[in-house]
Amino acid sequence: MFTRTLFCAAALLLAGTTQAAIDVTYLMPAPPSSPAFAPWVIAKQKGYYAQQGLNIDFVMAKGGVDVAKQIGAGNAMVGGAIGDTPIVVRANGIPVRDVAVLGAGGVTMIATDGQQNMTSVKDLKGKTVTVLSYSDTTYYALLASLRKAGLSKTDVNVQAAGPAGVWQLFSAGKADAMAGVPDWIVESQAAGKNVKALPQSQVFESMAQSIMASEDAIAQHPEIVGGVVRATLQGMKDIIADPKAAAATFAQAVPAYAGKEAQLEQIFQLYIDNVYAKQAVPGRIDPARLDTVRKFYVSEGIVTREPALDELYTNQFVDSASASK
CATH class of the missing domain: 3.40.190.10 (Periplasmic binding protein-like II)
Structure with missing residues (x-):
């Protein structure tokens, strides 16, 4: 039912009927209300997904690997994990890629x-x-x-x-x-x-949080994947630009954090200083860093087969968003 609704909505959009937003399920590896997912929460709260013509629904899965498995199985087009995740699942034949990473630093x-x-x-x-x-x-x-x-x-x-x-x-x-x-x-x-x-x-240079998409979504629905990337990166940019205002926005979206804005601001500042910092192009995946992580996973026996580096990521959506400015 979800796939048929999505196909119809996309067809209407391509036909020039832009009023109807496309329904998109985005799988989260943990509760979406966590401050770790503030870029996504803020992007939704501030209407950035809606501006891309998307009606996004966050659904929790059982960790990043489960997100990748469900995306690979066609249960959703996009979802979140750590940038390392495709290394693990590609070794098992699951067709997903990172399409953006939120920061140049590792999240650990x-x-x-x-x-x-x-x-x-x-x-x-x-x-x-x-x-x-x-x-x-x-x-x-x-x-x-x-x-x-x-x-x-x-x-x-x-x-x-x-x-x-x-x-x-x-x-x-x-x-x-x-x-x-x-x-x-x-x-x-x-x-x-x-x-x-x-x-x-x-600390070992593993990857930041990532946006993952299926090979099918990348090829058949680039407007959806690109819209998710652009909106989410804007949420991250808002946090970097003004963590105090971002904390207020997050607390509005997640009432459980009302009155805890100062604590949220501290969390966001840690992400800015240690995770988001020094990424020359917001969202862009560094192949050299990903390759280092890939080699470590193989050397430690975490994965039994070394997936090809170019199977793990694409920067096409980040680069197109950057070029459009």
């Missing part, structure tokens, strides 16, 4: 107990570190960061604690550090934890 940060005066990844030796799960991208980024510092996963006690436990155990002093997203650092600080983030230069 390593936070430590400020009381312990840990200043480098090497200081994690013998410590307990929490992660979301042993199959999450943040865990792989931690392993690579350890290796970069001359350590192995046996040199630390890594605990998979789930999306709440990863920062709650750390905040409660039951772990010495955690590897996770900027949201969890601010959550820990709000809980009274003295948090020190290790320099991002010491």
